[in-house]
Amino acid sequence: MAKPDKTRNFGMFRGAMETQAKDALFGTSVDFPKLVEIDLGRIARNPDQPRKHFDPDEMEALAESIQRYGLKQPILVQETGGGSFALVAGERRYRAHEMLGKDTIFAIITSGDSDELALVENVQRVDLDAVELAMALARLMERHGYTQEELGSIIGKSQSYVSHTLRLNALPDAIKREYATSHRDVSRSVLVEIAWVKDEAEQLALWQRVKAGEGTVKAARTRKARTPASETSALATFFNAVRLIRRQATDVEAHRSRLDEEQRAELRELRRQIDELLGE
Template sequence: MSRKFERKTRELLGGAGEPGGVAGGGMTGGLTVGSDRLFGTSAGFPHVVELDLDRVHRNPDQPRRHFDEAELRGLASSIERHGLQNPILVRPLPQGEYLLIGGERRVRAHEMLGRKTVFAILTSGDPDEIGLIDNVQRVDLNAVEYAAALARLIDKHGYTHDELAAVVGRDRTDVTKLLAIMSLPAEMREEYATAFAHVSRSVMIEIAAAPAELRAELWERAKEGASVKAVRQAKRDHAQGAAAEATPPEPGPKEAMRSLQASVKRIMRDVAVVREQRRHLDPDNRERLMRLRAEIDAILEEVDDGVESGA
């Protein structure tokens, strides 16, 4: 695990495990922590606080953009039955207010249930980074949400792909492929987000890597349920078709004769120059001329045979 990812994960957990925690009620990462001698918990173990929901402000830059109502109702039912197993993540603001960093779905589920308070962990660090990591670790973002979140981090911090990969704990190649999704047409990304978010990340990555003229066709196939394998095959078929179109067709008899006439004229000019200057022919060129003469003799013999048989 990269050091940056470890650091961001500690921040996500409210600074748990950071050096400098004070036993018996020190502050670590903006969160009150303490050593519990009875249960043997670490001095860096994050404590949960209960906050009024009306003091928790939504993060306008949070990665998840679309929320399935059926999934929210299912989450609300689970919270009502079993309680909130994973507290939300918040960042303290002035005057006792808080910014929601991770847990938008959990907050919405609490609102569905009519709850007035919610359990939370106070955290520090960059809200965009921690919010993205929280979503990655708990509920997968769809392909467009993930790509957009990565792009926002680059815009905000000027990260290279290598640096961003270290922050989110992914391979640089994966980050580059995901970011390519943002190059898809805006209407395609919007259609995906609103109606076809079930299309896998892998399929969206393949479409983003396809030639621009092929993307719309691949997107239609993806909406019909095409697998990654099928999309890749369609890309190979397109590439082979393009290569075939780029190969010039075999010339017809008339085109071949015109080409031959031009070649003969050029050869005659070159031969005349050689004869005038009496250049010495090396063995390779002499061999080429001998083969050319043999080909010409064969053509002339066939022509003569045809003339005689036609007479």
């Protein structure tokens, strides 16, 4: 069996490389990323950028790092004409430069779909939380008509991953807000489990249990199935007694004159328990 002609194959590869357009000064490909230093005032922010939450403490830490060590990764921009640029990715780095009072920032000029570029850059840096990623994917689907498979190819994830992530858009707004502001330690898998629950009231109840430290939706549901039966039964009995008292105590003025001190003490204790139940 004849061996492959490796020398011939290498020659073909080298020939293809030699025919590719090169930069006259450095010998690099003409489409090699272009690094420039740009005035901050010439860069317009991206209103559709995927990242929505900017933690003040994290921003302070980033600004301090840039001040001490410099910018280690340039932002991405696109030319919009007239010497102006649109910010594609790197808004945290851009804002940190503003906080530091810097006039310029290093940037890489890029081309292509700005939504896709911003999403990919954030995904690669793991800069987005689960809900931000879900919103960005939904926006790309709506704007460009992408399928879940195509979205998976763009961000380097499976169709199943995309499907579960998109489901997070069905979470109640209250959960999204709390997750973004104070509970980003809750894992994506837990959020996905809650998102697939169809009843919003149950979603909110599960979220409360997860915040309380149940850890997983399965644990929260197990606890829900284990404890409420006796608690609900006792509460139902209590309210049945309250309703009976309300029906029988129709003439309060008449009863008041016949109360002895022991009965008054019992009513005061009942009132204290009711106030405690109401949190008052």
